[in-house]
Amino acid sequence: MKWLSLSLALAVPTQAALRFGCSTLTIQRLDPLVEPGAAPSAHLHQIVGGNAFNASMDPAQGDLGDKGTCTTCTFSEDFSNYWTAVMFFKHTNGSYKRVPIMQNTALPNGINGGMTIYYTQQDFSSNGNTKITAFKPGFRMTVGTPTAESKFGPGLKFVCLNDKGTRFPELDDFPTQRCPGGIMTVHHFPACWDGKNLDSPDHQSHMYNTVKDAFQNSGPCPASHPVRVPQVAYETLWDTTQFNSMWPSDGSNPFVLSYGDNKGYGTHADYVFGWKGDSLQRAMDSSCMFNACENGNPLLSQGVQQMNACSVSKTVTEDIDSWLPEMPGMSGM
Numbered sequence: 425m426k427w428l429s430l431s432l433a434l435a436v437p438t439q440a441a442l443r444f445g446c447s448t449l450t451i452q453r454l455d456p457l458v459e460p461g462a463a464p465s466a467h468l469h470q471i472v473g474g475n476a477f478n479a480s481m482d483p484a485q486g487d488l489g490d491k492g493t494c495t496t497c498t499f500s501e502d503f504s505n506y507w508t509a510v511m512f513f514k515h516t517n518g519s520y521k522r523v524p525i526m527q528n529t530a531l532p533n534g535i536n537g538g539m540t541i542y543y544t545q546q547d548f549s550s551n552g553n554t555k556i557t558a559f560k561p562g563f564r565m566t567v568g569t570p571t572a573e574s575k576f577g578p579g580l581k582f583v584c585l586n587d588k589g590t591r592f593p594e595l596d597d598f599p600t601q602r603c604p605g606g607i608m609t610v611h612h613f614p615a616c617w618d619g620k621n622l623d624s625p626d627h628q629s630h631m632y633n634t635v636k637d638a639f640q641n642s643g644p645c646p647a648s649h650p651v652r653v654p655q656v657a658y659e660t661l662w663d664t665t666q667f668n669s670m671w672p673s674d675g676s677n678p679f680v681l682s683y684g685d686n687k688g689y690g691t692h693a694d695y696v697f698g699w700k701g702d703s704l705q706r707a708m709d710s711s712c713m714f715n716a717c718e719n720g721n722p723l724l725s726q727g728v729q730q731m732n733a734c735s736v737s738k739t740v741t742e743d744i745d746s747w748l749p750e751m752p753g754m755s756g757m
C-alpha cells in the first residue's frame with residue numbers, strides 16, 4: 425500500500441520494530457496449547473519457529489529457548505512457536521485440497537512457506553515513550569476462537585491480494601471474489617498483559633486487546649492489564665491462484681479454514697514465547713527496525729538455507745496434500 429510505505433520511509437523510528445520471516449516448521453494436527461498431549465488434535469495447523477515444538481509443551485518441561493536446537497526464523501535466538509489454522513479449497517465435487525503457503529514480499533528469497541512475524545511497539549514505528557516489556561519464559565496466548573460466528577474482535581483480517589504487496593482493504597471475513605495474487609490472513613495479538621499470569625484457562629484473559637486495524641496506534645493499557653508487551657502479529661500468504669479457475673458458478677467463496685469455517689470469523693492464532701535469555705528485551709530496548717536488527721545489531725540471525733533446514737518429524741502421519749474427501753479430522757463436514 426502506497427501511503428504505508430511512504431510514511432515508513434519518512435518516519436524516523438524512535439524504537440525497535442521486528443519484522444522477519446519464519447519458514448514452515450511442520451503442518452500437522454497438533455495443538456499443544458489448546459489440546460495438550462492430543463496427537464492428533466481436532467484440526468490441522470501450520471507451525472513455524474523452534475524445533476522444541478511437540479504435542480504437549482508443558483511449561484514445567486522447561487523454556488523453549490533452552491530446549492530448541494534450531495529455528496525456522498531469521499532470528500536464531502527465537503525458539504518461540506507461532507501457529508494458525510490451515511486453508512483448504514473445497515471443490516464443487518466435494519473434494520478438498522490444501523492451499524499452499526507462499527513467502528511474503530520484503531523478505532529474503534527462498535523462504536519455504538511459513539509466516540511473517542512482527543513484534544512492534546505502540547504502532548508500526550514508535551513505542552509511544554512507553555516501556556515495552558518482553559514476555560517471560562513460559563508465556564503463551566491465543567487470539568480468536570474457532571467457534572466465533574461473527575467478527576471476533578480487532579486485528580483478525582483477510583486481504584484479497586492483487587500481488588504480494590497488497591495490504592488494503594483489510595476484511596473481517598473471506599474475500600467474496602477471486603483474488604489475483606492470493607489471500608493473506610493477518611492475526612494481531614493483544615499487547616496488554618496483567619503482569620502476573622503466563623497463561624490463563626482460556627489462554628486469553630491474562631491479555632487485553634487495544635489493537636486497531638493495520639498496525640495503527642493502539643490505546644493505553646487498562647489498570648487490569650497494565651504491562652505493555654510487544655504487539656505480536658502474523659501474516660500468512662496463501663497461494664489460492666491455482667484454484668481461481670475452479671470457483672463455483674454461484675460465486676460463493678470456496679475456501680475454508682481447517683476447522684470447517686468458510687466465513688473466516690473463527691480465524692485464530694497461537695503463540696508460545698521462546699526467545700533465548702534476554703534477547704527479545706534487548707531488541708525492544710534498542711532502536712533497530714526490521715532487518716537492521718540482524719547480524720548482532722542486537723539480534724543474532726541466520727540465512728534462508730538454515731531456516732529451511734530446521735524441521736520436526738511428523739508424529740501425526742496422515743495425508744494432508746492429496747485431493748481429500750474431507751479435511752483431516754473433519755469427518756462428516
Ligand SMILES: *[C@@H]1O[C@H](CO)[C@@H](O)[C@H](O)[C@H]1NC(C)=O
Nearest residue numbers: 461476478479480481485491
Ligand atoms: C515434548 O518435549 C518434552 C521435552 O522437550 C518432553 O519431555 C515431552 O515428553 C515431549 N512430549 C511429547 C508428546 O512428545
Ligand SMILES: *[C@@H]1O[C@H](CO)[C@@H](O)[C@H](O)[C@H]1NC(C)=O
Nearest residue numbers: 515516517518519670747749
Ligand atoms: C474433484 O476435482 C478435482 C480437480 O479436478 C479432482 O482431482 C478430484 O479427484 C475430484 N474429486 C471427485 C470426488 O471427483
